Amino acid sequence: MDFVAVPAGTAPVAALALRGADPPLSFATADSFNTTLGVALCAVPGAAPGRMEAAYSNVAAELVGALFTNDAAVLDSATILSVIDPSKLRAVWLRLVFDGLDGAASLSGSRFRYERDNVLAGLDYSALGMPVGYLVTATTFWRGWTTPRWGCLWATWSRLPTSF
Numbered sequence: 001m002d003f004v005a006v007p008a009g010t011a012p013v014a015a016l017a018l019r020g021a022d023p024p025l026s027f028a029t030a031d032s033f034n035t036t037l038g039v040a041l042c043a044v045p046g047a048a049p050g051r052m053e054a055a056y057s058n059v060a061a062e063l064v065g066a067l068f069t070n071d072a073a074v075l076d077s078a079t080i081l082s083v084i085d086p087s088k089l090r091a092v093w094l095r096l097v098f099d100g101l102d103g104a105a106s107l108s109g110s111r112f113r114y115e116r117d118n119v120l121a122g123l124d125y126s127a128l129g130m131p132v133g134y135l136v137t138a139t140t141f142w143r144g145w146t147t148p149r150w151g152c153l154w155a156t157w158s159r160l161p162t163s164f
Contacts, residue, residue, distance in 0.1 A: 001027045001090040024053035032103030033093050040109040063089045073138035082141035095133025
């Protein structure tokens with residue numbers, strides 16, 4: 001899962017302009033992520049064969065609810081203009097499937113959130129520590145946006161316990 005590709009050599013500022021205000025994320029058509037959430041996320045066929053695309057905001061809205069942190073730098077106001085990197089969204093998806101989410105079922109958004117929260121509720125955090133797939137650190141952010149409205153993604157859609 002990554003941002004839709006832009007031509008090689010495109011400057012970062014130009015890449016932002018090419019992708020638009022809510023850049024699409026690209027993932028394989030055959031990926032369990034597409035099987036489970038493709039319909040709920042209104043995924044569309046991508047420009048590349050065998051790829052699907054969905055708006056970053058839709059993907060993040062479903063997945064960041066499974067992310068946690070105990071990193072003081074993440075809780076600092078410096079992250080306000082940052083969003084979770086697409087590679088972290090992919091990691092949390094894979095971790096949810098590893099921990100029992102059915103990656104073969106097509107789910108509505110509300111059903112996915114219910115199932116996601118059931119997976120999280122079944123984890124013993126005291127025994128496991130925080131599984132890496134769910135842990136957000138300061139390096140987990142993609143700092144490409146300069147529009148303040150995007151800064152609220154992380155703060156609005158995530159739970160931030162400071163201890164496990």
